[in-house]
Amino acid sequence: MTDRFVIQTDRLTRYFGRRAVVRELNFAVPRGSVVGLLGLNGAGKTTTIRMLLGFLSPTRGHCTVLGKDSAVLSPEDRSRIGHTVEGHFLYPWMRVRECERFGRETHPHWNGAFFEQAVRRFGIDTGAKVSWLSRGQRAGVSLASTLAGEPELLILDDPALGLDPVSRRALNETIIEFCDSGDRSVLLSSHLLDDIERVADRVAIMVDGRLLVDSKLDAFRNRMSGCLVRTDQDPTLSHPIPGMVHSRPVGDRWHLTFADADQETAAAVERIGALQVEPDEVTFEDAVLAYLSRSRMGHSFYSGAAS
Numbered sequence: 001m002t003d004r005f006v007i008q009t010d011r012l013t014r015y016f017g018r019r020a021v022v023r024e025l026n027f028a029v030p031r032g033s034v035v036g037l038l039g040l041n042g043a044g045k046t047t048t049i050r051m052l053l054g055f056l057s058p059t060r061g062h063c064t065v066l067g068k069d070s071a072v073l074s075p076e077d078r079s080r081i082g083h084t085v086e087g088h089f090l091y092p093w094m095r096v097r098e099c100e101r102f103g104r105e106t107h108p109h110w111n112g113a114f115f116e117q118a119v120r121r122f123g124i125d126t127g128a129k130v131s132w133l134s135r136g137q138r139a140g141v142s143l144a145s146t147l148a149g150e151p152e153l154l155i156l157d158d159p160a161l162g163l164d165p166v167s168r169r170a171l172n173e174t175i176i177e178f179c180d181s182g183d184r185s186v187l188l189s190s191h192l193l194d195d196i197e198r199v200a201d202r203v204a205i206m207v208d209g210r211l212l213v214d215s216k217l218d219a220f221r222n223r224m225s226g227c228l229v230r231t232d233q234d235p236t237l238s239h240p241i242p243g244m245v246h247s248r249p250v251g252d253r254w255h256l257t258f259a260d261a262d263q264e265t266a267a268a269v270e271r272i273g274a275l276q277v278e279p280d281e282v283t284f285e286d287a288v289l290a291y292l293s294r295s296r297m298g299h300s301f302y303s304g305a306a307s
């Protein structure tokens with residue numbers, strides 16, 4: 001088990017006061033995979049990551065990272081885990097090349113070539129002081145320092161926050177290259193669906209502290225489907241449709257999004273008695289938004305997490 005998964009949680013739960021922010025999370029990150037962790041603001045992603053890194057205790061349940069209980073990670077364990085946090089902490093008075101030297105002296109493993117390459121990709125002058133750098137450039141130095149430590153597992157919490165498109169591309173390319181150069185795993189929390197689709201091979205979706213989807217990205221995309229129906233009112237109000245995740249009005253029609261649609265789904269759509277029904281494409285973004293929008297509307301959820 002330990003070898004196959006770099007992260008495992010068992011009924012991981014966290015309350016703040018009386019409020020459950022992470023609920024009964026059973027989640028595993030297979031070694032060598034890049035998992036995109038998605039969820040609306042406040043879904044519990046950062047709280048989960050803080051528990052994984054041992055910065056916050058679970059109220060119930062537990063989690064392991066690289067086979068070790070997160071609550072008791074040793075400095076040696078931590079050196080195998082790279083993580084970046086919002087704000088990209090760096091010493092403002094250091095020059096970029098001093099950041100590199102500082103990293104080299106404080107990390108047991110250090111890949112200077114990786115640092116150089118990442119910094120170059122972000123267009124950063126190594127003679128510049130951190131305080132002179134833009135937000136995107138600071139993110140680049142922070143990421144370069146993290147990756148140069150050659151962690152087995154990288155945990156990134158919203159690393160693209162506030163980055164321009166060029167810096168975002170540099171970030172994505174750096175992550176992809178990092179994964180290509182070894183048996184490395186990444187947990188990437190982000191709101192940028194394009195980036196997740198480009199970089200990740202698995203997707204996990206949290207809604208109100210629960211994990212609703214945990215799947216290979218391709219499988220997730222393939223199991224979702226949709227159709228457009230023309231009716232006078234929301235067709236799902238009177239007719240429960242098996243597998244339906246979400247419905248939304250599109251002009252004078254309704255778009256219905258399904259997970260694992262089957263004959264029962266088709267029969268239920270038929271019973272609506274719509275004037276017109278036609279299949280409609282569901283993109284990765286549509287599929288994710290179907291789950292997320294459903295939560296915002298306060299419906300109960302489709303509970304089948306994909307394998």
Ligand SMILES: Nc1ncnc2c1ncn2[C@@H]1O[C@H](COP(=O)(O)OP(=O)(O)OP(=O)(O)O)[C@@H](O)[C@H]1O
Nearest residue numbers: 016017021039040041042043044045046047048158
């Ligand atoms: N220390 C704390 N005390 C009380 N509530 C907290 C604390 N930390 C987080 N929360 C609450 O827990 C909920 C989940 O927060 P969390 O930061 O995990 O969400 P998130 O999914 O990372 O959101 P975002 O996408 O906005 O970063 C939020 O409602 C937040 O206000």
